[in-house]
Structure formats: structure tokens, C-alpha cells
Amino acid sequence: MQSRTTEDALNPFPRYRLMRESQPVFYQPQHQFWQVFRYDDVQRVLSDYASFSSVFGGGEGENPLGASLISMDPPRHRQLRNLVTQAFTPRGVAQLAGRITAIVNELLDAVAARGQTGQMGNTGHMDIIDDLAYPLPVIVIAEMLGIPHEDRERFKIWSDIIVGAANAGEGNPQVEMSAYFFNMIEQRSRERKDDLISALLDAQIGGEHLDLRELLGFCILLLVAGNETTTNLIGNAILCFDEHPEVYEQLRAEPELIPGAIEEVLRYRSPVQFMYRRAAADVTFKNQEIRAGQMVLAWIGSANRDEAQFPNADDFDIKRTPNRHIAFGHGIHFCLGAPLARLEAKIALTMLLERFYDIKRVPGVQLEETGSNIVFGVKHLPITFSQGAK
Numbered sequence: 239m240q241s242r243t244t245e246d247a248l249n250p251f252p253r254y255r256l257m258r259e260s261q262p263v264f265y266q267p268q269h270q271f272w273q274v275f276r277y278d279d280v281q282r283v284l285s286d287y288a289s290f291s292s293v294f295g296g297g298e299g300e301n302p303l304g305a306s307l308i309s310m311d312p313p314r315h316r317q318l319r320n321l322v323t324q325a326f327t328p329r330g331v332a333q334l335a336g337r338i339t340a341i342v343n344e345l346l347d348a349v350a351a352r353g354q355t356g357q358m359g360n361t362g363h364m365d366i367i368d369d370l371a372y373p374l375p376v377i378v379i380a381e382m383l384g385i386p387h388e389d390r391e392r393f394k395i396w397s398d399i400i401v402g403a404a405n406a407g408e409g410n411p412q413v414e415m416s417a418y419f420f421n422m423i424e425q426r427s428r429e430r431k432d433d434l435i436s437a438l439l440d441a442q443i444g445g446e447h448l449d450l451r452e453l454l455g456f457c458i459l460l461l462v463a464g465n466e467t468t469t470n471l472i473g474n475a476i477l478c479f480d481e482h483p484e485v486y487e488q489l490r491a492e493p494e495l496i497p498g499a500i501e502e503v504l505r506y507r508s509p510v511q512f513m514y515r516r517a518a519a520d521v522t523f524k525n526q527e528i529r530a531g532q533m534v535l536a537w538i539g540s541a542n543r544d545e546a547q548f549p550n551a552d553d554f555d556i557k558r559t560p561n562r563h564i565a566f567g568h569g570i571h572f573c574l575g576a577p578l579a580r581l582e583a584k585i586a587l588t589m590l591l592e593r594f595y596d597i598k599r600v601p602g603v604q605l606e607e608t609g610s611n612i613v614f615g616v617k618h619l620p621i622t623f624s625q626g627a628k
């Protein structure tokens with residue numbers, strides 16, 4: 239991919255528009271990959287698995303993620319997805335609401351206490367990413383998996399390294415984490431508990447279970463696919479609201495608008511900007527000849543700003559209907575964690591708005607992009623707020 243300026247990384251949308259208008263299906267000879275920018279084309283690349291495969295490189299190989307459903311095609315994808323869906327149901331996720339609320343409150347209590355002991359009177363300050371959006375999904379997934387409290391810190395370090403938010407340093411964290419999960423899986427094989435690993439061990443279709451590698455691959459996939467994405471959904475929501483401060487009052491007055499606002503954030507600042515596929519065979523696509531084996535980048539972030547699908551696509555409108563964004567993908571690989579991400583974002587934003595007001599970005603602080611090409615958002619987002627009686 240071409241090297242990007244910070245400005246483009248934080249606001250790639252003018253470039254996407256140019257590409258949708260001038261070169262919607264674009265080949266880059268030096269990197270030998272294709273890029274598609276329009277809504278219909280992105281949908282097709284994501285969902286037409288017969289032409290555009292999710293299997294890359296060596297497939298299964300050494301990497302446990304190679305054995306996970308995000309890098310599989312049917313029929314194996316279907317079997318595996320049906321198995322893990324049994325353990326990861328929207329109903330099960332909805333039951334986590336109470337626990338997620340408690341975690342958000344704990345995180346905000348820590349922030350509130352810091353504000354009161356400071357010298358800023360009844361005001362406070364926090365970093366939306368460091369203090370809320372980053373820890374929340376890591377704690378939730380650790381609890382879901384059944385990681386004991388005392389191992390939480392270790393788990394967080396592995397998770398940081400896996401998503402590239404921290405350096406590996408000494409040792410091999412992938413190996414350490416795999417060993418840790420193997421051990422946990424073994425324990426749960428002997429004695430089930432009320433956690434996701436136990437449910438995954440029990441999941442079966444026609445007598446078939448997940449094997450050890452698949453189970454491990456799925457646990458690691460949850461960390462990779464679920465944490466940084468949710469962090470950036472929450473961070474991106476605050477960025478959007480900061481640009482439209484009237485939204486804070488609107489959402490406080492009518493909290494039932496929060497889910498719609500989250501959908502609009504997902505469209506307007508999609509946490510995942512693109513996904514890859516590999517052409518499974520030679521395919522003619524919009525009069526272009528894509529050769530078997532070539533990579534195709536499907537620009538979700540651009541599709542979600544396509545005027546052909548979304549009138550006034552560059553307007554942030556929390557009441558937009560319909561809002562058929564594809565921030566969670568499209569077709570058979572549609573995000574398995576979407577209900578969880580939506581629930582975490584809803585609770586985090588609801589509690590933040592209930593407890594704090596006059597939320598404003600700290601002026602003059604330069605925003606820094608995540609550093610990942612795929613995940614879109616900012617590394618830090620310092621804000622100030624007021625608390626207590628208004």
C-alpha cells in the first residue's frame with residue numbers, strides 16, 4: 239500500500255471518494271494487488287467466496303489463526319462456524335449486560351476518583367482509549383473465556399502483543415499463550431465450568447467436535463478480532479460526537495437513540511477499514527481481469543461512504559434510516575462478535591453520558607492514528623468533563 243500521511247490516515251475519506259469516482263477497481267502493479275472502493279463491489283468481494291477466497295498462504299500451517307474460521311472457505315467454514323455459534327449466541331451475549339455495566343462502572347469510578355482528588359474542582363479528565371475503550375473488551379473477553387482474575391494481567395500483555403500494541407520483548411508470547419490455553423482446555427476437558435471454553439468443548443454437530451488446534455485458533459481469533467476493533471468503535475464514537483456536540487444532549491435526553499448513533503459511527507468511521515481476499519480463479523470483475531491468486535482489498539470504510547448507497551454520505555446523522563453499513567462485513571464471514579461489540583459500546587456510552595457531562599476533547603492535542611492499516615481510530619483520546627450535580 240502507498241505510504242500514508244497522518245492526515246490521510248485520520249481522514250482517508252476524500253481519497254476514497256476520488257477512487258470511487260475515478261478508479262473504483264484499481265490494480266497496483268508494484269504490490270500486485272487489487273483494491274475495490276464502491277459499496278456494491280465491496281459487498282461482492284466479501285461475500286462471493288467461490289471467486290474470492292479467505293484462505294491465505296499456507297492455510298493451516300503453524301499459525302493457530304490459520305485454523306480459525308476467518309481464514310477458511312466453505313465447506314469447512316460452515317461446519318466450524320456452526321460449531322462455534324452454539325457457544326457464542328446472541329442470547330448468551332445479552333446475558334452479559336449486567337457484568338459489562340459493572341466493569342464500565344468500575345473503570346469510570348477510577349476516573350471519577352482521580353478527578354475529585356485533582357485540583358480541577360468538580361471537573362475531571364480521562365483518556366477515552368486508555369481508561370475505558372481499551373481495557374473494557376479485554377476484561378470482557380477474559381471473563382467470557384474463564385481466565386482467572388489473577389491471570390488477567392498476563393492475558394492483557396499477550397493480547398497487547400498479538401494486536402501489535404506492545405513489543406514482544408523476551409520470550410515468545412504466542413507460544414506462552416498457546417501453552418496457557420492448552421492447559422486451560424485440558425482442565426475444562428476434565429471439569430466443565432460456566433465459561434466459553436467449556437461451551438466450546440461441548441459444542442458438536444453430528445458427533446463432530448472442535449479439535450484442540452481449532453479451539454485454540456478460535457480463542458486467539460477472539461482476541462485478535464474482538465479487542466482493538468471494539469476499542470476503536472468507542473473511541474470513534476467520541477470523535478464523532480466531539481465534531482457534533484449537540485449529539486451529547488440529544489442522546490442524554492433520548493438514550494434510546496444510542497444504538498442508532500452507534501450504527502452511524504460504525505458507518506461513518508468504520509473501525510475495520512478493509513478486509514483481504516485472494517482470487518480463487520481468474521475472474522472478470524467490472525471489465526478488469528483479476529488473476530487467480532491475486533490479492534483483493536475490499537475497502538469497507540469507502541463502501542460505507544458511497545453516495546450511491548447513502549444519501550449525503552459525508553454527513554454524520556444518528557437518525558439515518560436505512561443504514562445498511564457493512565462495518566461488520568457481509569455474507570458468510572459476517573462478524574460473529576457484532577452483538578457483543580454493540581452491547582459493549584452501548585453500555586460504555588450510556589454510562590459515560592449518565593455520569594459525566596460537558597465532555598470535550600482536550601484542545602491542542604494532536605491525534606495519532608492507531609498505527610494499524612486495517613483498524614481505524616486513534617491511539618489516545620484525552621477529554622475533560624464535569625461530574626456531580628449539573
Ligand code: HEM
Pocket residue numbers: 284292307308309319379459460461463464465467468471508509510513514564565566567568570571572573574575576578579
Ligand atoms: C466494532 C467491533 C468490530 C468490528 C468493526 C468487527 C468487524 C469484523 C469484520 C469486518 C469481519 C468480517 C471479516 C471478513 O469478512 O473476512 C469480522 C469477522 C469476525 N469477527 Fe468481528 N468485528 C468487531 C468486533 C468483534 C468482536 C467483539 C468479536 C468477538 C469477541 C469478533 C469476532 C469476529 C469473528 C470470530 C469473525 C470471523 C467470522 C467468520 O469468519 O465467520 N468481532 N469482524
